[in-house]
Amino acid sequence: MTPTAAPEAAPDAAASEAVPAPSAARASAAAGGGPVVRTQKLSLTFQTADGPVYALSGIDLTVEEGDFVSLIGPSGCGKTTLLRVIADLEQPTDGDIQVNGVTPHQARLERAYGYVFQAAALYPWRTIERNVTLPLEIMGVPQAERRARAAAYLEMVNLAGFARKYPWQLSGGMQQRASIARALCFDPDLLLMDEPFGALDEIVRDHLNEQLLNLWNTTGKTVVFVTHSISEAVFLSNKIVVMSPRPGRIADVIETDFPPDRDLDFRETQAFIDVAHRVRMGLRQGIADDD
Amino acid sequence: MTTDAQVTPAPADAAQRGRLRAGLDRAVQGRALPIATVSLAIVLLWYALAVWLNADLQINRFERADQSWTFGELVLATWAQDRPMLPAPHQIVAELNKTVFQTGITSVRSLVYHSWVTLSSTLAGFAIGTLLGILLAVGIVHARALEKSLLPWIISSQTVPILAIAPMIVVVLGAIGLNGLIPKAVISMYLCFFPVAIGMVKGLRAPDPLQMDLMRTYSASRWQTFWMLRWPSSLPFLFASLKVAIAISLVGAIVAELPTGAQAGLGARMLAGSYYGQTIQIWSALVAASVLAASLVGVVALGERWAHRRMGAQP
Numbered sequence: 001m002t003p004t005a006a007p008e009a010a011p012d013a014a015a016s017e018a019v020p021a022p023s024a025a026r027a028s029a030a031a032g033g034g035p036v037v038r039t040q041k042l043s044l045t046f047q048t049a050d051g052p053v054y055a056l057s058g059i060d061l062t063v064e065e066g067d068f069v070s071l072i073g074p075s076g077c078g079k080t081t082l083l084r085v086i087a088d089l090e091q092p093t094d095g096d097i098q099v100n101g102v103t104p105h106q107a108r109l110e111r112a113y114g115y116v117f118q119a120a121a122l123y124p125w126r127t128i129e130r131n132v133t134l135p136l137e138i139m140g141v142p143q144a145e146r147r148a149r150a151a152a153y154l155e156m157v158n159l160a161g162f163a164r165k166y167p168w169q170l171s172g173g174m175q176q177r178a179s180i181a182r183a184l185c186f187d188p189d190l191l192l193m194d195e196p197f198g199a200l201d202e203i204v205r206d207h208l209n210e211q212l213l214n215l216w217n218t219t220g221k222t223v224v225f226v227t228h229s230i231s232e233a234v235f236l237s238n239k240i241v242v243m244s245p246r247p248g249r250i251a252d253v254i255e256t257d258f259p260p261d262r263d264l265d266f267r268e269t270q271a272f273i274d275v276a277h278r279v280r281m282g283l284r285q286g287i288a289d290d291d
Numbered sequence: 292m293t294t295d296a297q298v299t300p301a302p303a304d305a306a307q308r309g310r311l312r313a314g315l316d317r318a319v320q321g322r323a324l325p326i327a328t329v330s331l332a333i334v335l336l337w338y339a340l341a342v343w344l345n346a347d348l349q350i351n352r353f354e355r356a357d358q359s360w361t362f363g364e365l366v367l368a369t370w371a372q373d374r375p376m377l378p379a380p381h382q383i384v385a386e387l388n389k390t391v392f393q394t395g396i397t398s399v400r401s402l403v404y405h406s407w408v409t410l411s412s413t414l415a416g417f418a419i420g421t422l423l424g425i426l427l428a429v430g431i432v433h434a435r436a437l438e439k440s441l442l443p444w445i446i447s448s449q450t451v452p453i454l455a456i457a458p459m460i461v462v463v464l465g466a467i468g469l470n471g472l473i474p475k476a477v478i479s480m481y482l483c484f485f486p487v488a489i490g491m492v493k494g495l496r497a498p499d500p501l502q503m504d505l506m507r508t509y510s511a512s513r514w515q516t517f518w519m520l521r522w523p524s525s526l527p528f529l530f531a532s533l534k535v536a537i538a539i540s541l542v543g544a545i546v547a548e549l550p551t552g553a554q555a556g557l558g559a560r561m562l563a564g565s566y567y568g569q570t571i572q573i574w575s576a577l578v579a580a581s582v583l584a585a586s587l588v589g590v591v592a593l594g595e596r597w598a599h600r601r602m603g604a605q606p
Contacts, residue, residue: 089504108510115508121501125523125602134519138509166603 034101036190036222037063037086042095043247044081054247055081059095061241061250065189068216068223070233071241072279073286078248079226083194086224087115099190111139113190114183118198120175122167122182128154129163132182139186153181156215173204177211184219191223197232206264209235217260230283231267234276242279244286252282337380344376345369378571386575399555402579408556409544410583412472416479417540421533423480424487431488432495432521433513442492449485453478453543458550475556479543483536490532494525523602530595537587545580557583 042059045052056078063069071079084090085097088104099107107113114135122131132153133146141149154160157177159170167175176196183191197205213236216223227233233240234256242252256275258266266272342365349368353360360368370379378386390402397404427445430437457478464474498520506516548558557580564572 087508089507108508111510113508115505117501117505119501121499121505123502123520123523124604127603134505135509137519138506138511138515 035062035064036067036100037061037224038096038098039085040096042082042085042092042097044078044085044090044092044094056085056092057247057249059248059250063222063224063239065222066220067239068225068237069239069241070225070227070237071243072227072230072233073243073248073251073283074228074245076248077243077245077286079228079243080194081248082243083192083224083226087113087192111135111186112188113192114186114188116176116180116183116191116193116196118195120167120172120179122175122178124167126166127163128159128165128167128170128178131167131178132185134182135186141186149185150181153185154178156184157181157211171204173200173208176200177208180212180215184215184221189221191221193223193225195226195228198227205229205232210264212236213262230276230279234272234279235262235264235267240275240279242282242286244283251286252278254278254282334380337377338370341375341377341379342366342369345372348372348376374568374570376570378574382571383574383578386571387578390575391579402557402560402575405555405557405560405576406579406583409541409548409558409580412475412547412556413479413537413541413544413587415472415476416481416543417483417537419476420480420483420540421487421536424484424532424536425491425529427484427488428491428495429517431492445485445488448481453482453546454550456481457547461547461550475544475547478547479540482543483540486532486535486539487529490528491525494528494532495521497521497524497528526598526602530591530598533591533594534588537591538584541580541584541587 039059039061042056042061043054044056045054059078059082061069061082071082073079081090085092086099086104088108097104100110100112102110122128123134126134129147129150132150133141136146136149150163151160154163157180159174159177159181162170162174162178167178170178176199180193180196183193197208200208209232215221216236223236225233225236238256238258240252240254240256241250242254243249244251254275256271258271346365346369349365349372350360353365353368369375370382372378375382387402390400394401394403396407427441431441432438460477460481461474464470464477495517502520502524503516506520511519544556545558545561548556549562557576560576561573564570564576
């Protein structure tokens, strides 16, 4: 890891050049109108050999531009499935969903989002730099610009010196940061993250949470973040969606108004503890319903 | 006194012994020592077998010549026959020396010439077979219909004994005017496309679901997914298949020379040897074939290492 770099120091001049200034992004969020993601009575049922599995049932969710929305719930509550439906990796069986005002399929074709998976999913035969530029290659960006953008975003995730390394030469946390740089480098307005830090130890996780919050503050991107960690959800989000399993549904939606420049110590404050308590209650309710 | 000296050896002595020990460990752990041991055992066994198998004939010969013999004479004689049941290793080495180094490489008596004839059809068959195998695998991976229709045929093609089908291929191709190298290359191809096709189907499907999903989130085309993900993922499988393919491609070329009455090639050399009871000639052709096979596999392994390094694999 890179313990020396303070999270505030992450983006330098090069990075902010490639990234829209936060104020501008916020302004466009206000001007842009409609929500980034809107679902109405969204349901998804998997037909399996053991009968139907109700992964999602009647999901009504709205994600506004510039939101940081966490989907939290126990395993099997459909939070990952919901994220995959937004990304057009799964097809809903019922209900409506729009991403940027169009179907998820159309949004995917327009490359509206960057997706960060549970595992870094770096291609082992590519250097870190070429992993980051993979989406740019696919989108036909010229090489000089690809390299400039890779440099900027690797700098942003504190991996500046690792461009020429191969994935196996990096720790798990560094690999995941590289995959975040990969998701950001084509500058999508929407970032979909599926338990990106789930496989990392808590110290690394805390550090990356701070970096991610800082990244969200500087870029003004819309983030939908799947997690099963209460403190992660409360610390990062301005909107927490508590889900419960069988069938996967929304149990509670909590909006918070925490200061944007909060650091890890904020988790000791009463405001944080109150919200965390409400999330825990929501989760417990979901489990109780199940039994 | 003496016990003391034994318990505490001088430091220099200990260091030397340590070095010796380390060297010995390296030799045991390395491949040199086991290979040398096994080779030596084989050679000893071979000489013993040569005595045993050739003794009857030799005793007969002694008796016909009314010659008295000792056991030592018998052993030496069994290792020096003209047409032994099993030639001794040094006889084969002498024959190899004569036909490889002492004969001009353009002569029909040169083993280098015959090896080249076989090698050329091996390489032609290998190239076509590899290409065919890759194309079949690409088709199978991308179209369900092709998997259902082609895969059973690909597998059943290998259940036909090559010895049965080789003469027919030669006759049919001969009827349409294709002779010499082409029929042999076709038989090599027939054998070696199979491991490539099977290995590549597995290899092109090697990317894990996450890696495939990633391509989908970028709305990558099939072509891009193929070149940027499927193809690089399949290379380890390709090289494993190629090692098998090149070895059986050589077998195919040799087999193809047997029923065709070919005038040249290692197979022809073996066949001629068996007609005239020239066992030494057969065995030297056999040795040449195995050296050739080992070198071909070695070349593929070198290619594998090169590709491995280019793809930044963990050493």
